[in-house]
Amino acid sequence: MSPQKLRAVWSPAYEVDIGAHVFPTEKYRRVKEELVRDGTLTPDSIRHPEPADWESVARVHSRAYLDRIKEGTLTREEERRLELPFSTALREASLLNCGGTLEAGRWALGEGMAVHLGGGFHHAFADHGEGFCLLNDVAVAGAELRARQEVERVAIVDLDVHHGNGTAAIFCQEPQVFTFSMHQEANYPFLKPAGDLDVGLEDGVDDEAYLDLLERHLPTVLDGHGPQLVFYLAGADPYREDQLGGLALSMNGLRLRDRTVFRECRARGIPVATVLAGGYARRLADTVRIHGNTVREARTLL
Numbered sequence: 272m273s274p275q276k277l278r279a280v281w282s283p284a285y286e287v288d289i290g291a292h293v294f295p296t297e298k299y300r301r302v303k304e305e306l307v308r309d310g311t312l313t314p315d316s317i318r319h320p321e322p323a324d325w326e327s328v329a330r331v332h333s334r335a336y337l338d339r340i341k342e343g344t345l346t347r348e349e350e351r352r353l354e355l356p357f358s359t360a361l362r363e364a365s366l367l368n369c370g371g372t373l374e375a376g377r378w379a380l381g382e383g384m385a386v387h388l389g390g391g392f393h394h395a396f397a398d399h400g401e402g403f404c405l406l407n408d409v410a411v412a413g414a415e416l417r418a419r420q421e422v423e424r425v426a427i428v429d430l431d432v433h434h435g436n437g438t439a440a441i442f443c444q445e446p447q448v449f450t451f452s453m454h455q456e457a458n459y460p461f462l463k464p465a466g467d468l469d470v471g472l473e474d475g476v477d478d479e480a481y482l483d484l485l486e487r488h489l490p491t492v493l494d495g496h497g498p499q500l501v502f503y504l505a506g507a508d509p510y511r512e513d514q515l516g517g518l519a520l521s522m523n524g525l526r527l528r529d530r531t532v533f534r535e536c537r538a539r540g541i542p543v544a545t546v547l548a549g550g551y552a553r554r555l556a557d558t559v560r561i562h563g564n565t566v567r568e569a570r571t572l573l
């Protein structure tokens with residue numbers, strides 16, 4: 272067994288029954304299975320996270336919102352905005368996702384790299400959830416690590432096809448957390464609170480144009496802010512076959528995107544904790560492959 276094996280966090284509880292839905296919650300298990308099958312991950316390198324405790328979640332979410340989640344008393348309007356049926360299983364999965372991203376952040380700080388086969392729920396705001404996101408795991412993890420003085424400066428590199436609206440709003444008054452989002456401009460969310468660097472892309476942007484822009488902007492984030500930890504949201508939804516995305520990246524282009532992020536961080540000695548975020552390809556196997564490729568790239572650059 273390689274001493275340099277990549278560490279991953281995952282929980283079977285991420286697979287929540289949400290009925291017929293465009294969000295395939297089975298993708299987490301499928302990604303894990305594919306990566307174990309091809310040897311990218313060994314079974315003993317995959318840890319099941321602890322759920323985040325309510326105190327750490329409350330570092331970014333309002334008490335009133337958390338009380339409604341605890342009691343299962345979200346209003347019909349809140350559930351409509353969330354675009355998911357609320358259940359205790361969803362609440363548990365969301366707490367585990369927060370704990371999983373926190374654990375990946377800690378591992379990354381110690382070992383340079385960690386992947387969470389979950390996470391990236393960037394549409395959750397302090398006082399409400401939306402767009403399939405109940406709790407903002409990356410915001411919770413970043414705030415908790417900062418509060419415990421395990422890290423001071425954090426950058427969030429959000430390359431999901433959708434703007435990281437909740438994350439931008441949560442950290443808008445926090446200069447130590449840099450929020451970078453590169454996303455399709457004419458897509459959900461239609462109101463995009465300003466992050467520290469927002470790059471809104473035209474519809475149909477292809478591999479070449481995308482990678483050019485990424486290489487232009489990423490050094491601004493990494494050199495300008497000087498983060499001690501990067502949380503990378505490696506959404507699979509900039510893929511050209513995505514049902515909720517309108518960009519035109521190929522599977523290989525997405526892999527080059529991941530390689531660029533890992534390479535640029537590594538060149539500067541910045542630890543990276545990667546989370547999966549969105550992915551809604553017409554074929555679930557494509558989403559699973561794209562997320563898997565992210566982990567394969569992470570392992571290559573360990």
Ligand SMILES: [Zn+2]
Nearest residue numbers: 431432433549
């Ligand atoms: Zn997305």
